[in-house]
Structures are given as structure tokens and as C-alpha cells.
Amino acid sequence: DTEVTQTPKHLVMGMTNKKSLKCEQHMGHRAMYWYKQKAKKPPELMFVYSYEKLSINESVPSRFSPECPNSSLLNLHLHALQPEDSALYLCASSQTPDTYNSPLHFGNGTRLTVT
């Protein structure tokens, strides 16, 4: 079982819909991450939250909007997505963002399909 919980597990949405992906961890980790993963490819970093503040945005289009309401929760708000945005969206957390011995722990992801 993963200690990083993501919901929903699957999501199908139209290009005009607004939806949100949710991620939760109760390990006391202070860094949380969103990754996007296409089939059989490595995860690609989208956003990093460090102590609930957005620290890295890897030039992600504005139709993806992250939010970190508190240290345990991370959301990704989706609006006006394109079919090429269909992918597995992975949330991860680490104890802190600034120590080298703080590996990332991943959730099982949300499989997003944009129609």
C-alpha cells in the first residue's frame, strides 16, 4: 500500500470541463510534487511545493493549476484540457525538499483521459 493517496483513480473529462485531482499524505512530509507520465515513459516534473509554497513550475500551461491547502493536501485543478493532456498524473512527497537523503514517495496516480 502506498502512503500517498490519490483520488480519483480514473477520470474522463471533456475539453470544456473543470475537474480536480487530489493527493493526500500523512507522513509529515513538507515537500509535495506533481508529475505527468505518458505510457512507458518516465515521469515528468510539473510542480513542486515546498512548505506549502509553490517553489517550482516547470513551464506548465495555465490550464493546470496546483493548490496546496495545507501540508497534507495537494490538488491539481484542471480546466480546458486538450486530448494530449491524457496521461497518468502522479503525486509524490518527500520529507523535505532540501536534503539529499529525502527520497520521493509516489502515489498510484490518477489515469486521466481527455475526450
Next chain:
Amino acid sequence: GQQLNQSPQSMFIQEGEDVSMNCTSSSIFNTWLWYKQDPGEGPVLLIALYKAGELTSNGRLTAQFGITRKDSFLNISASIPSDVGIYFCAGLIMYSGGGADGLTFGKGTHLIIQP
């Protein structure tokens, strides 16, 4: 950005055989991580390496952090069917001012085991 060259891209082996895969880079990493990803799930951390030359085992898995900090290998001994999956290496670079980007991932090694 940094790149990790992971090889082989895929492996077809017989059950019971030993497996070896590696990652190399032109950049120096502070941390090397090895993850395994099963279909429909997020990457699961197998081994974390923090010191140059470090050799770490986790059951049938053994990984080493290269002395130059630019490479790492993962060995699996006496493979079993549940070893099937995609194995990713990942590296982390810490910056002198503190902080780090997310992980840089290799492209993955697809392990297929024939009974």
C-alpha cells in the same frame, strides 16, 4: 537539463536468471534512487543511494552508487515472475545554495520474464 542514460531499454530473460541494468550521466548527482513501476500503479522506491561508492542491498536487489557520482547499477538475483515491470533510475542534484529540483528520471528498463 540533466539527462540520465538508462540501459538496457528492455530485457527478456528466463526465470531464475540474474538481471543487471545501469544508468549513466554526464552530470554529478548527490542521490541515486531506483524505482519499480507496475502497470496502473505509481513508482515504488526500491533502493536509495547517498554516498559515492555506496553498495546497498534490499533482498535480491543490489545497487551501487558509482565512485564518480555519475552512474549507478541495479542487479536483481534469481529473478521471479513478480519482478516483471519497469525499473527507473532517478537522480537528485542538490545546489550549493540549498534546494533541489525534482528527480531526473532515466527512460526505464522494461523487464520481461519468461517462465
